[in-house]
Amino acid sequence: MTAIAYQPSILELADTDARLGPLEGRVRRHELSAGAWVDHLPGWVRGSDAVFQTLLSDVGWRAERREMYDREVEVPRLLRWYGAGEVLPHELLTDAREQLTEYYADELGEPFVTAGMCLYRDGRDSVAWHGDTLGRSAHSDTMVAIVSFGSARPLLLRPRGGGSSLRFPVGHGDLIVMGGSCQRTWEHSVPKTTRASGPRVSVQFRPVDVA
Numbered sequence: 001m002t003a004i005a006y007q008p009s010i011l012e013l014a015d016t017d018a019r020l021g022p023l024e025g026r027v028r029r030h031e032l033s034a035g036a037w038v039d040h041l042p043g044w045v046r047g048s049d050a051v052f053q054t055l056l057s058d059v060g061w062r063a064e065r066r067e068m069y070d071r072e073v074e075v076p077r078l079l080r081w082y083g084a085g086e087v088l089p090h091e092l093l094t095d096a097r098e099q100l101t102e103y104y105a106d107e108l109g110e111p112f113v114t115a116g117m118c119l120y121r122d123g124r125d126s127v128a129w130h131g132d133t134l135g136r137s138a139h140s141d142t143m144v145a146i147v148s149f150g151s152a153r154p155l156l157l158r159p160r161g162g163g164s165s166l167r168f169p170v171g172h173g174d175l176i177v178m179g180g181s182c183q184r185t186w187e188h189s190v191p192k193t194t195r196a197s198g199p200r201v202s203v204q205f206r207p208v209d210v211a
């Protein structure tokens, strides 16, 4: 009897095999004011459904509360922070962090180390205007690289001194990198939406001591 090996078709592989596309020559830079910039690459992760499912089911998502005026309110999204050395929930994310470190090595001069994750359960979840200014990003140029999974939501950016906001759509498998002075001279947000929106997971890679 001859054993016939199962050969998945290219089409099946395309659906289940999560992989990263190239960065070199594909990432598009948008120069903002005051030494800030944003790099954007839609569709960097291919076959991202598998990664998204893992993120939804295997991450120990946490609800956080914060003080607002005289009461405590729930932060409108779920969170999980992966510190240096913590194993990420999907191998593709480890590869993504490595590729980003390699691609930005000359400009950043240090590796991406941590992975902050947010789960926006639906359109009511959001993040208000802020810069990631905890740690060194309060006074030095740095980068925050975001890979997005699931429902598309816009990431808005506006200059701190006032001015109109820019809108970057971030969809399933898209990469967006905020760089230069972006965290201290600009702010970003993911606004609530009344449009039907399914869950979205944002994975943010940052160098050490940037949050």
Ligand SMILES: O=C(O)CCC(=O)C(=O)O
Pocket (backbone or CB within 6 Å): 116, 118, 127, 132, 146, 155, 188, 190, 202, 203, 204
């Ligand atoms: O949802 C995003 O991609 C942005 C999240 C964010 O700005 C943050 O957690 O600091």
Ligand SMILES: [Fe+2]
Pocket (backbone or CB within 6 Å): 130, 131, 132, 188
């Ligand atoms: Fe942020």
